[in-house]
Amino acid sequence: MTKLPDQVEAFHKAMRRLVAVKEVTTGLKNLTAYTPDTYSFPGEFGDLPHALLRRTGGGLENEVWANTEFELSRDEPGWLTLEFLAWWVRDLSRSGEQIQLRPMALPPKAYEVQLGRTLKFILDHFVICDGDSNDPALRMMQELADSLDTSIDLYAEVLGKLACSREGQG
Numbered sequence: 082m083t084k085l086p087d088q089v090e091a092f093h094k095a096m097r098r099l100v101a102v103k104e105v106t107t108g109l110k111n112l113t114a115y116t117p118d119t120y121s122f123p124g125e126f127g128d129l130p131h132a133l134l135r136r137t138g139g140g141l142e143n144e145v146w147a148n149t150e151f152e153l154s155r156d157e158p159g160w161l162t163l164e165f166l167a168w169w170v171r172d173l174s175r176s177g178e179q180i181q182l183r184p185m186a187l188p189p190k191a192y193e194v195q196l197g198r199t200l201k202f203i204l205d206h207f208v209i210c211d212g213d214s215n216d217p218a219l220r221m222m223q224e225l226a227d228s229l230d231t232s233i234d235l236y237a238e239v240l241g242k243l244a245c246s247r248e249g250q251g
Contacts, residue, residue: 088219091226096151098233098244101162104201105151109218111210112140143211145218149204150185155197158243163202165240169232170204173225179207180225 153159170182189196
């Protein structure tokens with residue numbers, strides 16, 4: 082497996098502090114090439130932030146989309162973790178960060194029943210990267226990691242067993 086940049090690993094580590102987070106992955110794509118005629122394509126195109134891209138007629142020039150997908154346990158801790166993350170994203174967005182949280186699922190039935198098995202969530206983060214450098218995207222990932230760690234620490238008493246300490250993460 083390819084080693085992720087330290088900043089992405091830091092964000093994944095912060096996400097995994099929330100015990101209901103079962104899986105977390107992050108991809109990085111330049112959105113400039115995605116135009117409205119590509120949104121209905123199958124596969125990975127189905128996971129694009131369609132509404133946002135339609136509003137701007139496609140990705141902005143040099144815009145990079147960091148998409149962090151995560152799955153939660155299907156229980157009360159998962160529901161409470163989703164509420165905490167929804168607040169955190171809302172708060173960041175209100176303060177000017179280009180971030181949103183959205184659900185993603187597959188059709189209820191394909192070859193077999195999928196309903197209840199495919200729900201995951203995507204954190205969409207956006208940044209403009211001039212030239213070939215992904216440095217702004219990596220800085221953004223580190224800032225998100227620091228912000229989430231700080232929020233978990235700040236609300237540790239309320240979160241209780243939903244989160245573990247920074248030292249408790251490996």
